[in-house]
Amino acid sequence: MAQLLAIDYGKKRTGLAVTDDLQIIASGLTTVPTKELIAFLKDYTQKHDVELFLVGEPKQMNNTPSESEALIQPFLVKLEQAFPNIPIKRVDERFTSKMAAKTLIDSGLKKKQRQNKALLDEVSATIILQSYLYNQ
Known part of the structure; x- marks a missing residue:
């Protein structure tokens, strides 16, 4: 088997998680940094066997795509x-940011550490990956 790699795509930063x-x-x-994402993934996939990319799919509560989906479509190409x-x-990523923030609070991190948006993005990617594994 090989790894699954989850991507929580963002305009400035992108969180990544793996199995x-x-x-x-x-x-x-x-x-x-999102502008370095493809280069990072090329380097990573040369060193690790990746079977599948899981990309977060942001949706509104009524199941329609959120406005950030317009940023993700060119990246997918x-x-x-x-x-x-x-x-x-694609994996539904509704509530992942809120769940990630709660996870950081529950882990006992100090407020200053919880304000690290990069860490929040990485935890969000991990939640996307966990939800995929759970629902497989």
């Missing part, structure tokens, strides 16, 4: 062009 090779445990990987042999699946 172990057995696809049992989801772990935060890192947060990268670039991702598919850069990695034609790695399939891409």
Whole structure:
């Protein structure tokens, strides 16, 4: 088996999370500047076997796409062009930011540490990945 890699795409930063090779445990990987994302993924996939990209799909409460979906669509085209042999699946990411913030609070981090948006993005990607694994 190979890793699954979840992407919480953002305009400035993108959170990433991966599974172990057995696809049992989801772990935060890192947060990268979005403009460097494709280069980071190319480097990462040369060193690690990635079976599937999971990209967060932001939706409104009425199930329609949120406005940030317009930013994600061009990225999906670039991702598919850069990695034609790695399939891409979308995962509903509603409430992941709120869940990530609550996770950081529950973990006992101080307020200053919780304000680290990069950490929040990484935890959000981990939640996207965990929800996919749970619903598989």
